[in-house]
Amino acid sequence: xxxxxxxxxxxxxxxxxxxxxxxxxxxxxxxxxxxxxxxxxxxxxxxxxxxxxxxxxxxxxxxxxxxxxxxxxxxxxxxxxxxxxxxxxxxxxxxxxxxxxxxxxxxxxxxxxxxxxxxxxxxxxxxxxxxxxxxxxxxxxxxxxxxxxxxxxxxxxxxxxxxxxxxxxxxxxxxxxxxxxxxxxxxxxxxxxxxxxxxxxxxxxxxxxxxxxxxxxxxxxxxxxxxxxxxxxxxxxxxxxxxxxxxxxxxxxxxxxxxxxxxxxxxxxxxxxxxxxxxxxxxxxxxxxxxxxxxxxxxxxxxxxxxxxxxxxxxxxxxxxxxxxxxxxxxxxxxxxxxxxxxxxxxxxxxxxxxxxxxxxxxxxxxxxxxxxxxxxxxxxxxxxxxxxxxxxxxxxxxxxxxxxxxxxxxxxxxxxxxxxxxxxxxxxxxxxxxxxxxxxxxxxxxxxxxxxxxxxxxxxxxxxxxxxxxxxxxxxxxxxxxxxxxxxxxxxxxxxxxxxxxxxxxxxxxxxxxxxxxxxxxxxxxxxxx
Numbered sequence: 001x002x003x004x005x006x007x008x009x010x011x012x013x014x015x016x017x018x019x020x021x022x023x024x025x026x027x028x029x030x031x032x033x034x035x036x037x038x039x040x041x042x043x044x045x046x047x048x049x050x051x052x053x054x055x056x057x058x059x060x061x062x063x064x065x066x067x068x069x070x071x072x073x074x075x076x077x078x079x080x081x082x083x084x085x086x087x088x089x090x091x092x093x094x095x096x097x098x099x100x101x102x103x104x105x106x107x108x109x110x111x112x113x114x115x116x117x118x119x120x121x122x123x124x125x126x127x128x129x130x131x132x133x134x135x136x137x138x139x140x141x142x143x144x145x146x147x148x149x150x151x152x153x154x155x156x157x158x159x160x161x162x163x164x165x166x167x168x169x170x171x172x173x174x175x176x177x178x179x180x181x182x183x184x185x186x187x188x189x190x191x192x193x194x195x196x197x198x199x200x201x202x203x204x205x206x207x208x209x210x211x212x213x214x215x216x217x218x219x220x221x222x223x224x225x226x227x228x229x230x231x232x233x234x235x236x237x238x239x240x241x242x243x244x245x246x247x248x249x250x251x252x253x254x255x256x257x258x259x260x261x262x263x264x265x266x267x268x269x270x271x272x273x274x275x276x277x278x279x280x281x282x283x284x285x286x287x288x289x290x291x292x293x294x295x296x297x298x299x300x301x302x303x304x305x306x307x308x309x310x311x312x313x314x315x316x317x318x319x320x321x322x323x324x325x326x327x328x329x330x331x332x333x334x335x336x337x338x339x340x341x342x343x344x345x346x347x348x349x350x351x352x353x354x355x356x357x358x359x360x361x362x363x364x365x366x367x368x369x370x371x372x373x374x375x376x377x378x379x380x381x382x383x384x385x386x387x388x389x390x391x392x393x394x395x396x397x398x399x400x401x402x403x404x405x406x407x408x409x410x411x412x413x414x415x416x417x418x419x420x421x422x423x424x425x426x427x428x429x430x431x432x433x434x435x436x437x438x439x440x441x442x443x444x445x446x447x448x449x450x451x452x453x454x455x456x457x458x459x460x461x462x463x464x465x466x467x468x469x470x471x472x473x474x475x476x477x478x479x480x481x482x483x484x485x486x487x488x489x490x491x492x493x494x495x496x497x498x499x500x501x502x503x504x505x506x507x508x509x510x511x512x513x514x515x516x517x518x519x520x521x522x523x524x525x526x527x528x529x530x531x
Contacts, residue, residue: 026116026178026317027258027292030244031309033082033182034237034263035075035124035189036273039068039284041234049207050231054242055286058261061296062288063338068304069354069377073265073273073280074361075189078306079126082264083107083141085310085321085329087355089374089478093491094129096370097361100494101131101141104327108310109142109180111324112317118174119143121182122166123159124189130494142182146170154200155193157229158236159186164243171251178317183244188233190268190405190516197228201235214279214447216271216429218412226408230267258289258316258338260309268405270413270430274361274394276373276384277448278440281356292316293338300337303351303377307331312338330476353378355472359488362516363501364395364402369489371403372480376469380443383465386434387485394431397523399505401431406518414521417529424529432529437462 039045042052044059045066070078072088072095080094081087084105088095092102107126113119121142131139149165163183170181197203205224217223241261248254266272266280273280285304288296311333314321321329336348344350354377360370371393375384386393395402404410410430417427429449437453439462452458474481479488493499497513504512 025256027256027289028178028253029112029180029313029317030248030257030259031180031182031313032185032237032241032244032259032261033079033124034185034234034261034284035187036265036268037188037234037237037263037284038266038272038279039066039263039282040279041231041267042284042286044286045284047212048209049203049212049228050234052234052238054238054245055261055284057245058241058259058288059286061290062259062286062293063296063298063300065285065287065300065302065304067301067379068262068283068285068306069281069356070265070283070306071281071354071356072358073276073356074358075124075264076127076129077358077361078264080105080129081306082309083109083126084327085307085331086327087307087330087357087476088359089357089473089480090327090330090476095359095488096491096493098128098494098498099130099491101126101129101139103132103134103139106324106326107141108313108326109182111314111319111326112180113143115317115319115324116177117317118170118177118179119181120146120170120179121184122146122163122170123161124184124186125182127184128495154236155196155232157191157193157196158233161186163240164247167244168247171247171253180313183241185237185240187237188230188267190407192226192229192233192407194229194408195225197230197232198225201228201232203228203231214269214271216413216426216447216449217269217409218416218423218426220412222408223412226269230269255291256289258287258292258313261286262306268407269409270394270404271447273405274358274403276356276358276375278382278442278446279448281377287338289316289338295341298343300343302334302337302343303354303379304334305331305351305354308334353468355469355476360491360493362395362402363493363498364399365391366396366502367489368493368500368502372485372488374469374473374478374480376465376472377442378465380441381461381465382438382440382442382448383462383469384438385466385469386436386438387480389434389436391433392431393434396502397431397525399502400514400517400521400523402501402514402517404430404521405516406521411518411520414523417523418526427529437466439465 044056093099146166149162151162308331315335357374372387439453440448
């Protein structure tokens with residue numbers, strides 16, 4: 001006993017030292033993702049007719065990223081890239097929309113759950129996919145759903161899920177574990193309640209500057225009304241985010257929570273969602289972490305790919321990617337940008353480009369074929385390679401252009417092909433067939449309306465971009481580069497109600513249903529339109 005007392009002061013000093021130098025607690029992560037919102041429609045980016053005070057707060061008290069891109073501008077493939085850290089052509093069937101998600105790909109959420117994190121989600125997860133374990137049991141890619149709390153939404157187009165209440169339920173059960181929570185808002189996904197932006201959002205047609213309406217759409221009050229309805233749903237998502245931030249503050253948890261706010265793909269309008277143009281893939285991104293970002297309020301102009309989220313989150317969580325059981329990550333961590341005092345921290349190598357692409361999204365072409373594209377984005381240029389130019393990019397006319405959600409703007413654009421004296425370019429831009437190569441100066445032409453691929457002066461940059469793109473795809477073993485691109489069309493479509501849509505529609509199958517496009521979208525094109 002005397003010996004123990006003699007060493008007591010030393011033991012106390014040792015304990016104090018251990019406490020003083022203990023590893024800081026692992027951060028919580030709130031990942032908030034909108035459903036179909038283009039980056040330019042957050043007020044932090046200068047938009048005057050969409051009010052997003054909570055996104056703006058995250059940007060102001062954290063970092064605002066100006067060059068974040070998804071590799072695949074459609075819900076399920078984009079989300080699959082986020083949770084695996086891999087590009088879509090590296091995900092087998094999960095490159096497609098409505099896939100049978102391969103059991104071999106462990107997700108970020110599953111890895112976090114196995115390494116001490118409480119994990120859950122509310123709203124839209126990795127959808128739409130069908131996911132099972134290797135043994136065939138149902139599999140929840142985001143570990144556990146919290147959708148029990150319901151609310152009365154302001155419109156029929158907004159989900160009844162009470163995201164903020166479900167977040168609180170999750171926090172109540174998380175205890176002292178660090179957490180990862182996925183807030184998957186179902187807004188601003190279509191359909192919108194027509195006129196809700198005006199009647200319930202108190203907006204006016206004059207709120208939207210003419211310059212904010214895309215030149216690829218005809219000027220129309222119904223188009224402007226459609227945009228205001230879209231804005232109202234973004235604001236609803238933002239309000240729910242605000243409630244979550246308030247809850248974290250009340251619980252004293254905000255300081256050590258990394259809040260990531262983004263969207264899965266661009267807005268559900270013609271020539272945007274489901275395509276690979278600038279507004280399809282360029283998405284909002286703000287990251288706040290009061291206890292981890294030493295110099296908040298900065299604007300980050302480096303290129304960020306959605307495949308970078310998984311390695312970034314694993315790094316800040318202190319979990320080596322190699323030990324998670326996930327397939328090798330293709331993305332690169334940008335945690336160094338978060339922790340840095342400047343925008344070019346030592347050890348961080350900025351991207352010079354991002355690879356993008358798509359395979360099958362929605363069905364509606366013969367034999368459920370997709371529209372394969374690969375592309376590359378740099379600071380100022382976008383190069384796209386279309387592999388099957390005989391196919392319709394947004395789906396066949398006679399089956400409703402199923403890869404473009406129905407809505408007033410789509411209807412207006414489709415009507416131009418029949419209107420006497422109207423400009424056929426509107427229809428062509430959104431629904432017409434395309435050449436094998438497209439090149440756009442996105443710094444000057446962000447709508448991607450002026451294809452420079454045939455310009456002799458652009459031959460050198462086009463060739464260089466194509467070489468970089470194809471070289472990168474070969475390194476990542478893209479089946480399109482290995483002569484096996486047809487495998488993507490061979491993967492079955494997981495929504496059994498839509499399998500064989502084209503053939504069934506042409507045979508007038510009475511059991512066939514469609515809920516995401518309007519009956520008027522189905523077209524028999526006039527003779528003068530090039531097929």
